[in-house]
Amino acid sequence: MLTYNKPTTVDEAVILLQQPQHAARALAGGTDLLVELRSGRLAAQGIVDLKRIPELRALRAEQDGFRIGAAVSGAELGEHATLKAMWPGVVEAANLIGSTQIQGRASLGGNLCNASPAADSVPALIAAGARCTVAGPGGRREVPVESIVTGPGKTSLVSGEFVVDFVLPAQAARGGDAYLRFIPRTEMDIAVVGVAVNLTLDAAGVCTTARVAVGAVAPTARLVDAAGAALVGTTVDETALNALMAAVRAACAPINDKRGTIEFRTHVAGVLAGRAAKIALDRARSRA
Amino acid sequence: MSKHHISTTINGEPVEFLCDTAQTLLDVLRDELGLTGSKEGCGSGDCGACSVLVEGRLVCACLVLAAEVDRCAVETIEGVAQGNALHPLQQVFLNEAALQCGICTPGIIVAAKALLEKNPDPDEEEIRFWLAGNLCRCTGYDKIVRAVQQAALVMRSA
Ligand SMILES: Cc1cc2nc3c(=O)[nH]c(=O)nc-3n(C[C@H](O)[C@H](O)[C@H](O)COP(=O)(O)OP(=O)(O)OC[C@H]3O[C@@H](n4cnc5c(N)ncnc54)[C@H](O)[C@@H]3O)c2cc1C
Ligand code: FES
Ligand code: FES
Numbered sequence: 001m002l003t004y005n006k007p008t009t010v011d012e013a014v015i016l017l018q019q020p021q022h023a024a025r026a027l028a029g030g031t032d033l034l035v036e037l038r039s040g041r042l043a044a045q046g047i048v049d050l051k052r053i054p055e056l057r058a059l060r061a062e063q064d065g066f067r068i069g070a071a072v073s074g075a076e077l078g079e080h081a082t083l084k085a086m087w088p089g090v091v092e093a094a095n096l097i098g099s100t101q102i103q104g105r106a107s108l109g110g111n112l113c114n115a116s117p118a119a120d121s122v123p124a125l126i127a128a129g130a131r132c133t134v135a136g137p138g139g140r141r142e143v144p145v146e147s148i149v150t151g152p153g154k155t156s157l158v159s160g161e162f163v164v165d166f167v168l169p170a171q172a173a174r175g176g177d178a179y180l181r182f183i184p185r186t187e188m189d190i191a192v193v194g195v196a197v198n199l200t201l202d203a204a205g206v207c208t209t210a211r212v213a214v215g216a217v218a219p220t221a222r223l224v225d226a227a228g229a230a231l232v233g234t235t236v237d238e239t240a241l242n243a244l245m246a247a248v249r250a251a252c253a254p255i256n257d258k259r260g261t262i263e264f265r266t267h268v269a270g271v272l273a274g275r276a277a278k279i280a281l282d283r284a285r286s287r288a
Numbered sequence: 289m290s291k292h293h294i295s296t297t298i299n300g301e302p303v304e305f306l307c308d309t310a311q312t313l314l315d316v317l318r319d320e321l322g323l324t325g326s327k328e329g330c331g332s333g334d335c336g337a338c339s340v341l342v343e344g345r346l347v348c349a350c351l352v353l354a355a356e357v358d359r360c361a362v363e364t365i366e367g368v369a370q371g372n373a374l375h376p377l378q379q380v381f382l383n384e385a386a387l388q389c390g391i392c393t394p395g396i397i398v399a400a401k402a403l404l405e406k407n408p409d410p411d412e413e414e415i416r417f418w419l420a421g422n423l424c425r426c427t428g429y430d431k432i433v434r435a436v437q438q439a440a441l442v443m444r445s446a
Contacts, residue, residue, distance in 0.1 A: 004292060004309040004355045027353075034351040035332050037310060047309060049356060075345060099421020100399065101336055104345040105352070187420040188334070 003046040008053060010135045010164055016048045018137055018160030024048050026162045028056075028071040029105030031098060032114040055164055056109070059083070065170045070109025070132070070163040078103070087168055088283060089177030089196055089276075093124035096181060099188055109163045115149045115220075118191040122149070122221040123213035124179040127196035130168050136161030146213075149220045172200040172209075176283025178276040181215070182268050184259065191216045192260040195248065195272040197280040199231055205285070207231045212244065212277075217252040217269050224251040227273065236281045244277055245270035292355045298323070299367025307354040314338045314349035317364060325365035325394045329423065336422035339395035340364045346402045348421075365394035368401060376446070377401055377439040386435035388426035396422045400436045408444055412437070 003024075007013040017024050024046035027033050036042045050056045056071040059080060066083055074094045077083060084091045097106045097120050111119045112132070125145045132148065134141050137160040145166070148155050157163075171177070177198035183189035194215035202208050212227035227247040234240035254265035291306040298321070307316050314331075317323040317340070329335035331350045338349040341363040342356075349364075368375045377397050380386070387393045396419060403410060403418045410418070415433050424432060 002309040004353065006356075006358075027356075030351050030353065030356075031333055034312065034353070038312075038331055038350075047353070049353075051356070073345070098333065099336065100402075100418050101339055101346050101348045101421045102333055102351075104342075104347040187417065 002044070004049065005046065006049040006052045010053060010055060013048055013050060013053060013162065014135055014137060014160050016046070017162060019046065020159065026050055026109075026113070028107040028110040029073060029102075030110075031102050031106045032110055032116075050109075050162065058165070062167075066168040068108060068166045068168065070165055071107045074098075074103040074106045075100075077108075083168075086171045087128055087177060089179045089198065089280065090121070090124045090128050090130070090168065093179035093181075093194075093196065094121040096120045096179075108166055112145065112148055113155055113157065113163060115151070115153050115155050116190075117152055117219055117221065118194065118216040119221065120179070120181060120191055120194055120215065123194050123196040123215040124177065125166065125168075126213035126221055126223050127179075127198040127211045128168055128171075128177055129198070129211060130166050132166045133164040134161050135164045140164070142167065146221070146223050151219045171287070174202070174284050174287060175200040176280040176285075176287060178279035178283065180272045180276045180279075182260075182272060190259075193217055193254075193265050193268045193272055194221075195269060195276050197273065197276040199228075199236070199277070199280050199284060201281075201284045205235055207234055207236055207240075210277075212248065212273060214248060214251060214269055214273075217254040217265050219253075222251060224248055227251065231277065236277060241274045241277060245274050248273040292358075294355060294358045296357045296359065297361045299363055305354070309353065309355055311354045312350050313340070313342070313352040313354045313357055313362070316354040317349060317362075323364055323366050326398075327391050327394060329391060329395075334421075334423065335392070335395075336399060336419075337392055337395040339398040339422065341398065341402060346399055363398075365398050368397060375401065376442040377404070377436070380435045380439040380442060381432075384431060384435045384438065386427065386431040392422060392424040392426075396424070396432060400439070403436070404440050404443060409440060410436075 025044040056069040179196040181191040181194040199210040210228040210231040215221040230243035249270040252266040327337035329337035
């Protein structure tokens with residue numbers, strides 16, 4: 001019989017989740033977990049609902065950025081005006097997840113830990129340099145978002161561990177981010193390609209830092225160092241954008257399926273990277 | 289293991305029920321509480337026929353565990369009309385024939401009502417995006433979108 005618990009503290013949740021071979025599963029918005037449960041694929045014996053733990057539901061501006069509880073819904077992120085103003089790319093990516101109804105529940109923690117290669121918020125969080133707090137039997141550790149997912153459906157979290165919150169740094173004064181995805185329809189579909197760009201400019205408009213991350217074109221979302229490097233030291237002109245697109249395409253190792261061939265996904269990743277970089281550039285300039 | 293004892297408020301009325309972990313809110317509404325207005329189209333979050341509000345938030349009842357709504361306020365299509373007085377959305381949907389088989393209608397009314405409470409004057413694009421998770425196999429959506437706009441007008445001039 002499947003158990004259901006709703007701990008109110010992180011420590012309680014760690015104990016409940018500390019079962020052999022992930023016999024207990026964390027529940028945030030349930031938009032992945034309940035689909036799994038209903039299809040009969042859920043092997044767990046227990047569900048641990050994380051939403052009654054205040055830390056997982058808190059969303060607050062801190063001196064050096066934002067702290068976003070792992071179970072905060074996409075709808076709540078979209079309603080947070082200062083977060084949206086500082087990290088529009090992250091919020092847009094989170095808000096692309098599903099429909100209005102899905103937004104009412106879907107969380108960043110669930111999107112990350114479900115470990116789908118196509119999870120929309122993950123490239124945006126990686127590009128933003130987000131870190132997450134992981135709690136577990138060994139206490140707490142803060143790690144970069146890109147260290148969590150190790151392959152489709154697989155994470156580096158051990159038994160008893162879960163994500164408590166995400167820490168987004170403060171965006172630079174002349175910084176901007178953007179996320180774009182390709183789907184065959186206009187709404188309600190899973191990314192065939194997703195690309196996030198986060199860059200900063202100096203007073204002369206020269207790019208000083210850039211982080212580029214791709215989704216759905218490899219077993220996990222990837223930070224593409226060479227793509228960021230292609231922009232640094234440039235004014236993000238056509239030459240730099242061409243170098244960015246080539247670096248992104250070189251980092252793609254997608255699957256071939258009916259939703260997109262390898263060739264198509266690789267090509268589109270480059271195109272979206274160029275477009276996302278232009279949006280991020282405009283945002284960086286208008287914030288300055 | 290024994291069943292979960294859940295105390296909740298449904299459409300403003302206190303309600304208590306017992307459920308198993310694997311039962312969704314939609315299962316309990318329809319099968320245990322006789323509130324069959326919310327429909328099950330897909331059971332996987334894709335169609336929106338099961339749309340309800342939990343703590344004021346629009347969600348798919350098929351993707352919520354019944355055990356999760358303990359001490360939460362739930363609003364369903366059954367609470368939209370006030371006694372015999374239909375909500376303007378319901379009246380306009382009837383007048384304008386914005387439905388055919390009607391399976392999608394309860395979810396669409398619940399979702400559209402949530403939109404109009406947030407934004408009393410949405411344009412066509414806003415309505416289409418907001419309702420993108422409410423599938424209709426019959427109408428082709430045009431009449432639905434126009435009915436929502438007309439209901440918004442009725443509500444603004446009330
Ligand atoms: C109709 C529909 C459309 C969708 N569209 C999209 C889309 O466009 N883009 C997209 O990326 N996804 C999409 N999804 C998938 C899903 O909505 C997202 O992945 C969502 O972000 C999951 O969040 P959740 O809070 O609902 O997670 P849950 O379902 O609660 O959990 C997901 C997984 O993560 C684990 N987990 C949850 N929280 C934590 C935590 N804090 N620490 C450790 N593990 C945790 C759970 O055990 C589970 O394995 C869609 C789903 C549906 C049903
Ligand atoms: S029945 Fe819930 S979304 Fe289809
Ligand atoms: S009226 Fe039949 S599904 Fe919408």
